[in-house]
Amino acid sequence: MDKSWISKDRDSLDFEIGVEEFLSFAEENSKDPKRIRCPCCRCVNFKKFSTKIIRGHIYDYGFSLGYVDWIWHEDNAARGTRSSVGSTHHPASDQNREHFAASETVEVCEAAFNASEYDEDSYDFRRFVVDAEQPLFEGSECTKLESMIKLHNWKARFGISDTAFTELLSSVGSFLPKDHVLPPNSYEAKKTLSDLGLEYIKIHACPNDCVLYRGIHSDASECPNCKLSRWKVGKNGELRIKVPAKIMWYFPIIPRFKRLFKSPSTAALMTWHANQRIIDDKMRHPADSPAWKNIDYRWPAFGNEPRNLRLALSADGINPHTNGLTNRYTCWPVVLVTYNLPPWLCMKRKFMMLTILVPGPHEPGNNIDIYLQPLIDDLIKLWEEGEENDA
Structure with a gap:
């Protein structure tokens, strides 16, 4: 035989x-x-x-x-x-295996899978799934997606530039087997994570912080208040049509809030203030404060649902450049903090949600409310209509 x-x-x-x-x-x-x-x-x-x-x-x-x-x-x-x-x-x-690979990367994949931005025939999501499963090299226990998430987290944590990150990827790639799939540069690495669906919106703004070019002003070519052009003026004094003079970045909050509930472990923590908080007349959590109790009293239907979001908004100017106080450029990030979470988590970086980035070079001052309009619109929608969680 x-x-x-x-x-x-x-x-x-x-x-x-x-x-x-x-x-x-x-x-x-x-x-x-x-x-x-x-x-x-x-x-x-x-x-x-x-x-x-x-x-x-x-x-x-x-x-x-x-x-x-x-x-x-x-x-x-x-x-x-x-x-x-x-x-x-x-x-x-x-x-x-590190706990990161066993739980958080899997939850990232599941959250992206459940997101409504993709349909069943989406090529982008199929590519994302392949990266989630593809080993970094033959025999490796780490996948391409896991390695990219860890490296990007390290890059953000220590403020590494794209140029330095490209050099790192090149050096690490030279130590790996020839069949490795580590991206060769920062641009390709960002493309690997771009299919998570965490989008942002660029909105044109008046350089004098008068209006945002959205809604009724979306097609305007000059500010209705100060009459300043929407477009940038070149060195020769001519308008550069389609090149905006000022741009703000808005990161939509509703898809990101939905993702908090798509992770089973995070969804359980979103009701911590109602189910696990120690109630002993001591100030241990924002839920113990008079302001929180006043909200529950004035809107009992809202307070009776522990999954409803309690948010804090914070804004401050930062200098994004490395030459310290000598540079007068200032940009203003607007951050949301979710108080539903336990006190040891709600102020952690992973749960602090960047929603708006107002560019410089000067601070917006009292005109910052102009830049809060997209965020306020989404918050009003959540308050009046709510949002179905399709997890």
Whole structure:
């Protein structure tokens, strides 16, 4: 008997056993066994089907390349006990993985998956899923997405410039195996994370802080108050049409608030002030303050729902340049803080939400209310209409 046929039969049997182990695992850990993410090469965990259809897809198209940890097929209780087709699970290897890779990166993927910005045929999201599953290099336990999130976090934490970040990526890439997928420069690294859907909006503004060119002024070419041109004046004194004289950045808050509730662990913390706070007549949390209680008294329907957001707004001028006080340029960030969270988390950097960035070179002063208009509009919408969480 040809030994090659025996080997092929054994491989086929191992594959069939692995497929059935996967389907059993997926059914046991799925909230809806009739709608499970399909891990085949065509669906790449993006579409949901019954196990019968998924079994056919896997045999026809095979498993998605790089999908060895079943991160898309485990609920909160199963997290940390993942397996892979054709391999034996080793708990020690999970212990060696950093907690970041085991939980936060997975939650980032899930939040992006649940976001409504993408449809089922989105190429951008498919590329994002591939990055989430693709190992940094053959045999690596770290995926491309995990490495990018860690490196970007380090870049933001220490204020590293794009030029220095490109040099770092180039140096690190030279130490990795030739088949690595680490981006070669800062531009490519940013593109890797651009599919998370955390967009921003550029809004033209009057250089004298009179109006924003939005709404009824969206098509205006000059300020209705001071009559100053909307467009930048070149060195030759001529207007540079379509080049705005001043731009503010607005980061829409509603999609970001929805993402807070798409992460199961964060969603549970959003009701901490109502379910876990110690009530002993001491000031331990903003919920113990008279202002909070006044809101509950004046709007009882709002106060009776612990998931309703309680926010604090903060704004201050900063010098974004490195030459200290000698530079008179000042830009103004506007930050929202969510007081629903425990006091040891609500002031953490990851939960402080940058919503508006007002450029310089001079402070807006009392005219800062002009720049708050998009934020106020979204807050009014949340107050009057609310927003459905489609998680």
